[in-house]
Amino acid sequence: MGTSTRPPAGTYSWPPAGTLSWPRTGERLRGLRQSAGLSGSELARRAGWHQTRVPKIEYGKTKPSVADIQVWCKLTGAEGEIPDLVASLRNIEAAYREWRRTLSGGTKQKQHEILRLMQQSTVMRVYQPSLIPGLLQTAEYASAILRRSIKFHGIPDDLDEGVAKRLERQQILYKGDRRFHLLMGEQALYNNVGGDSVMRGQLDRLLAAMGLPRVTFGIVPMGTELPMQLTNFVMFDERRVTVEGITAELTITQPREIKLYHRTFDVLVGQSVTGEAARGLIRKALDTRAN
Numbered sequence: 001m002g003t004s005t006r007p008p009a010g011t012y013s014w015p016p017a018g019t020l021s022w023p024r025t026g027e028r029l030r031g032l033r034q035s036a037g038l039s040g041s042e043l044a045r046r047a048g049w050h051q052t053r054v055p056k057i058e059y060g061k062t063k064p065s066v067a068d069i070q071v072w073c074k075l076t077g078a079e080g081e082i083p084d085l086v087a088s089l090r091n092i093e094a095a096y097r098e099w100r101r102t103l104s105g106g107t108k109q110k111q112h113e114i115l116r117l118m119q120q121s122t123v124m125r126v127y128q129p130s131l132i133p134g135l136l137q138t139a140e141y142a143s144a145i146l147r148r149s150i151k152f153h154g155i156p157d158d159l160d161e162g163v164a165k166r167l168e169r170q171q172i173l174y175k176g177d178r179r180f181h182l183l184m185g186e187q188a189l190y191n192n193v194g195g196d197s198v199m200r201g202q203l204d205r206l207l208a209a210m211g212l213p214r215v216t217f218g219i220v221p222m223g224t225e226l227p228m229q230l231t232n233f234v235m236f237d238e239r240r241v242t243v244e245g246i247t248a249e250l251t252i253t254q255p256r257e258i259k260l261y262h263r264t265f266d267v268l269v270g271q272s273v274t275g276e277a278a279r280g281l282i283r284k285a286l287d288t289r290a291n
Helices: 022-035 040-047 053-058 066-075 079-095 107-119 139-153 159-174 196-209 255-271 275-287
Strands: 096-098 123-128 179-185 215-220 233-236 240-244 248-252
Touching (some): 022 079, 040 053, 040 066, 066 079, 079 248, 107 139, 139 159, 139 196, 179 255, 196 275, 215 255, 215 275, 233 255, 240 255
Parallel strands (some): 123 179, 179 215
Antiparallel strands (some): 096 248, 123 233, 233 240, 240 248
């Protein structure tokens, strides 16, 4: 596993938790206040708040609570806006999840969540620039990745269960009529995970997996001019994109942003090599790890 306020898709600089996209809610609340003809100081007085709380909420410095939104809307005569604003606030809270919270129960829980999302999807698109995608990992490679994550994040050690659940996820490649388009950077063939023996087994697994009937597999060669600075992302149909960072996972559900990820993925597809050309890159990487 394992980099994210929200500039254009693919260029994430991960913010401290609590500063993600509150400005959108603040802008809407400011509009309600202005439409009601209230100054910021007057709204604060009526709500019983410190006078600085209103501008802090409006300009994204402070995250409003559900109670703040309810009071704000009542004082501005906009009670009808409460459900939508509360839903937007909760969507924002769900969009940014720190790994220390997501993995608090260990790695198995996260693997199960991903499996559920996969089962609900028809087409999955994955871009992984520096590691082998989880759906194609060997047990040894997955073990090395999850062991690193457990140590780095200081989470409960459920390594065996996490690896087992990740391998269980891979069974979805052979069931149903789902389709998978997996892209990886050539650099992932060389980044060391678990040592030469693990890497040789992993690269052999890639060669074998290229023939799976519902899997489209491509490699973006090193030296390719990328459309922008990128990190790994996974697309579930047209409804959701997840982006993994060092400290947190970002979930994107807004259609406009998802379209940008689709456009980015399509560019990467055009830059990737498949078939015999991809096999050639894998064999070349294998040669560097020959006994």
